[in-house]
Each structure stands twice: as structure tokens, then as C-alpha cells.
Amino acid sequence: xxxxxxxxxxxxxxxxxxVLSALLVILPLILVFIFLLQKGSTSISxxxxxxxxxxxxxxxxxxxxxxxxxxxxVSIGSLIAVPVGTLCGVYLSEYGKSKIATALRFTIDLLTGxxxxxxxxxxxxxxxxxxxxxxxLAGAFALSIIxxxxxxxxxxxxxxxxxxxxxxxxxxxxxxxxxxxxxxxxKGSRNSLMTGVILAISRAAGETAPLLFTAFxxxxxxxxxxxxxxxxxxxxxxxxISPYKEWQQQAWAGSFTLIIIVLGLxxxxxxxxxxxxxxxxxxxxx
Amino acid sequence: MNLLKKLGPISPxxxxxxxxxxxxxxxxxxIILLILMIGQLFYASREAFSEFGFKFIFDDFWNPIDDEFxxxxxxxxxxxxxxxxxxxxxxxxxxxxxxxxxxxxxxxSSILGTFVELIAAVPSxxxxxxxxxxxxxxxxxLLTPALKAVFGFLPFFxxxxxxxGILTASIILxxxxxxxxxxxxxxxxxxxxxxxxEAALGLGATKFEMIKIAVLRPSFSGMVGALVLGxxxxxxxxxxxxxxxxxxxxxxxxxxxxASTMASVMANEYAEAESDLHLSALCLVGLLLFVVTFVVNLxxxxxxxxxxxxxxx
Numbered sequence: 124x125x126x127x128x129x130x131x132x133x134x135x136x137x138x139x140x141x142v143l144s145a146l147l148v149i150l151p152l153i154l155v156f157i158f159l160l161q162k163g164s165t166s167i168s169x170x171x172x173x174x175x176x177x178x179x180x181x182x183x184x185x186x187x188x189x190x191x192x193x194x195x196x197v198s199i200g201s202l203i204a205v206p207v208g209t210l211c212g213v214y215l216s217e218y219g220k221s222k223i224a225t226a227l228r229f230t231i232d233l234l235t236g237x238x239x240x241x242x243x244x245x246x247x248x249x250x251x252x253x254x255x256x257x258x259x260l261a262g263a264f265a266l267s268i269i270x271x272x273x274x275x276x277x278x279x280x281x282x283x284x285x286x287x288x289x290x291x292x293x294x295x296x297x298x299x300x301x302x303x304x305x306x307x308x309x310k311g312s313r314n315s316l317m318t319g320v321i322l323a324i325s326r327a328a329g330e331t332a333p334l335l336f337t338a339f340x341x342x343x344x345x346x347x348x349x350x351x352x353x354x355x356x357x358x359x360x361x362x363x364i365s366p367y368k369e370w371q372q373q374a375w376a377g378s379f380t381l382i383i384i385v386l387g388l389x390x391x392x393x394x395x396x397x398x399x400x401x402x403x404x405x406x407x408x409x
Numbered sequence: 410m411n412l413l414k415k416l417g418p419i420s421p422x423x424x425x426x427x428x429x430x431x432x433x434x435x436x437x438x439x440i441i442l443l444i445l446m447i448g449q450l451f452y453a454s455r456e457a458f459s460e461f462g463f464k465f466i467f468d469d470f471w472n473p474i475d476d477e478f479x480x481x482x483x484x485x486x487x488x489x490x491x492x493x494x495x496x497x498x499x500x501x502x503x504x505x506x507x508x509x510x511x512x513x514x515x516x517x518s519s520i521l522g523t524f525v526e527l528i529a530a531v532p533s534x535x536x537x538x539x540x541x542x543x544x545x546x547x548x549x550x551l552l553t554p555a556l557k558a559v560f561g562f563l564p565f566f567x568x569x570x571x572x573x574g575i576l577t578a579s580i581i582l583x584x585x586x587x588x589x590x591x592x593x594x595x596x597x598x599x600x601x602x603x604x605x606x607e608a609a610l611g612l613g614a615t616k617f618e619m620i621k622i623a624v625l626r627p628s629f630s631g632m633v634g635a636l637v638l639g640x641x642x643x644x645x646x647x648x649x650x651x652x653x654x655x656x657x658x659x660x661x662x663x664x665x666x667x668a669s670t671m672a673s674v675m676a677n678e679y680a681e682a683e684s685d686l687h688l689s690a691l692c693l694v695g696l697l698l699f700v701v702t703f704v705v706n707l708x709x710x711x712x713x714x715x716x717x718x719x720x721x722x
Contacts, residue, residue: 133615133617134617138617140504144505145504145505145521148505152528155428162542207435207439210431210435213432215657218432223433223440227414234443237702237703240672240695241446244675244692248449279709299425301428304694319554329530329533330532331648347462359538360648373536382532385530386531394613
């Protein structure tokens, strides 16, 4: 059968448009990368990681305090959110039919959709208002609310991948259900569960909005979690909108660092997670 | 394993019960957390609400110095930037989703898929920085003159451009919501019945016609869902927008003019709010944003859920 010319041409045009849109989507990502490489790599140095900021006009200075601040707050945030999120994920996958599970699923959906700035306001109202001071703790709490739904979601999804007969085999051996869940199912999918955690952490590490008025930011190295603390994203924001060239330079260097951290975490999570491997593990074991 | 020894005397069924209660306890805590969040927002915004009532939504002046607050300029900014972003990102993301699911071999499609996911991973603040120093000059020097030359007769494309403004914010938002729309659209396209596709091809349709008949038409509602989900993300986006929109609480016809969104005003003013009424008004803006994103996400999820569930039967 011969196709009419116009149909063939339409087909080609359509394909061309799809290719074009694919290029269009990748373009900004590449542009952002080039921008950061150009601007960031020239202003980054060892000093940048080892020094605290200097006043405007003085050369040098770095973002040690902000990098450590991010590390501290993200750590505290995940210490709160990862166990709770995992338990919620377990509850959803193992006891997912009760009314509370439905409510929890709805809650998690909703928490995923809440704008992070609103999370920041909530944390402000709870911590900053009651303690009358900006604090790293408030920032960590806000970050934990961002981490929690991601961890719960991925935990539920991953545990659902595990075949039923694994659970049945465990129960048939006479193990109580909770040991089947914790010692067999959770332990076996440890690596995959880690991917969800890493993704959540990388997301939290880049968050700015909820930290603006919880941890607030500071120009000094601080380990005091009840006081204001600098973080990489907030520091970038403050520097980026400042009128000083040196500070803007620092903002680019900071962004370069941040994107390497975030994308590095993301890609490593992607390599860690392998649902095929997960299945194989359980099939072989059973 | 000390705990296990201690648990020894407890019968296995009691142990299970204990584990179940623990799991349920933490689940309840998370649910209560959300209720607490909503309650807190209501409580914190009560002062502004009792002062302005529903007028708050329709008043278009925002003046912290005189304690006069109306959220209309921010609602305007949020709605306009989000819709414009959807207009830019929608067709492109759906095209990419089609390209990935229907055209590319698996090995390449996963690479392109990873690229799109990476866009979602880039922190908002970095898009903001890029927008401020790279996109804004581009919009000012190249895009604005080009748009003016073609559409200059329309009121939306008039007025001076400073680079920062509604258009720049919308472009950034568009980039940021592309991964959301693409990933949901991919899911929707994947749930299309493969027999229908084969039938269309068997009847002699070209690939384009097959996609039109067997893929796009049945997944229409799912695509709408994907777009609405993208809209939900765009509404709440804060930092990137705050950095490139210009933060001027005004309602303008021109898309080149600076404006302000609900999220950006909170980011800009919250830490510096002096009066209680100002703080409360900002909380009310937050509450409004929360309610709007909630409704939008709910609608989107319902649509997508129905689509992908119905098709997989």
C-alpha cells in the first residue's frame, strides 16, 4: 500500500517536533551547567572550603560555615524524618488497608504537595515564636518535614516490590510477623531503601525557602543548634542578591559546590537502586 | 539483641501487636503533624482575617508601613506566572514524554529520562541565580525585542523590560515543572492499551496517526491531570521566582513588568515583618497558598489516578 505524500510528511514533521522539544528540554540543564562551570570554577579554591566569610572588601573568605551548617541541619532533619518515614512506609505497605493507612496516605500526598515556604512558616510558628530566636533546630525540623514524605513514599513502593511468597515463607517458618517485616523484608531491601533516603537528603540539602526564617543564616561558624545557623542555599541567596561583586562570585562558587553535592547524591542513588537486583535477592533467598 | 531477650516471655502474637501499635503510633503522629500544621496556619492568620475578612483576597494594595494588606497582587502574580509557565512547559513536556515512550529505544530513553529527572533535582536557588545573571539579560536584550516585533500590538507585550519580571519568572517556572509533567505523562502513555496501538498500525496508520488515535485521544484526561500537577508545583515554587520576578506588588497588563507572587512575598518579607498584623497577613497568604495547592493537587491526583487505574485493567 502506498502512503499519500502528505501523510508521510506530517509523520516526519511530528517526529521532528518531538526531537526538537527533547533538545529544548535538555538545553536549560546544559546552560545552567555551563554557567556554573564558567562562573563557579574560577572562583572556587581550597580557601573557599576552609575559611569563614570575610567582610566586604577583604579578599578571600569562604563558606565553610555554610557547608557545615547545611550538613548539621540536614543530618538532624534526617535523624528525625528517616526512622519515622520508614516506619510509616512499612505501615502503608504491610497494613495498608485500614482507615488510618488511608488517612496517612492522604497526609503523605498532601505533605509532598505543600509548598516548602509554607513548611517554613509552620516551623517558624512552632519553634521560632516559642523560643523567641531563629534556630538551626527550627530549620532542621522544616527539612525533616520535606524529607519525611519522600522516604515514606519510596519505602512503600520498594516494599511492595517484594513478592508475597517471601513473607509467607517467613511466616511459615514460625517467625512473628514483625520479625518477618524487620529482619527479612526491611533488611533485604536495605540498599534500595537507602536510595529513597539519599534522594530525600539531596532534596533537603538544596532547600532555601524553609530556612530563610527558621535557621535564618549567619556569618560565623556555629555549632549551636539553638541559635541561627548558616546554610549553603541561604548563603547563596544572600550573596546573589547583594550588590558586591566579590559576594556574587562567592554565590557562584557556592552554587557550583551545591549542585555537585546534590547531583552527585542523585546519581549515586540512581546507581544504588536496582529493582531487578532487589527481586533477584529475594528470589534467590527464598 | 538485648531487646529480643527481654521480649522472650512475651508471646509472638503480643509482639506482633506491639509492633503494630508502634507503627500505628508513628503514622498517627504524622497525621497529627499535618493537622497541627493546618491549625497553626489558621491560628496565626486569624488576626489578619478578622481585620480584613474576605476583602483580603480582593484588595489590591499591600502596604506594610500603614498596616494595610490585600493579597490580590500576589494572587495575580502567582496565577499569571503559573499559567504562563504551563503554557510554555505543557506542549514541550508532553512531546518529550511521547518521544521517550513511543520513539526511543529503551537504552536511550532511560538516558533522556535521567536528564529530565536531573532538572527536577537542581535546587530552586540555582535556577534563581542562573535566571538572575543569565536568563534575565537574555530576556531583556533578545526575547523582549523579538516578542515586541511580532506581538507588539497586544497589550500584554508592551512596556519596558528590565529583564526581571513576569516573563522571566514564567520561563524559569516552565523549566522547573517540565520534569513533573513529563514523568506523569509518561506514566499515562505507558498505561495505554498496546492492542489499540497495534490495531491502528495494522490498519495502515502512520506512526503519527497511530499516536493521535490510539495514544493521545484515550489519554486526554491523564494529560490534563499531568498539566494540573505541574500547575500545582508552579504555584508553590518560591526561591527561583523570588529572585527573578522583581518583587513589586502590582497588577499589570504587560508580561515584561515586574510583579510578585504569594510565595515570593513570604520569602521576602517574613523575616523582616515588624508588626503583628503584617506577620498575620503573611500567614494568611500562606494559608491561601496552602489551600490552593491542596485543591489543585487533589484534582490532579484524582484525574491521573483514574486514568492509570482504568487503563491497566
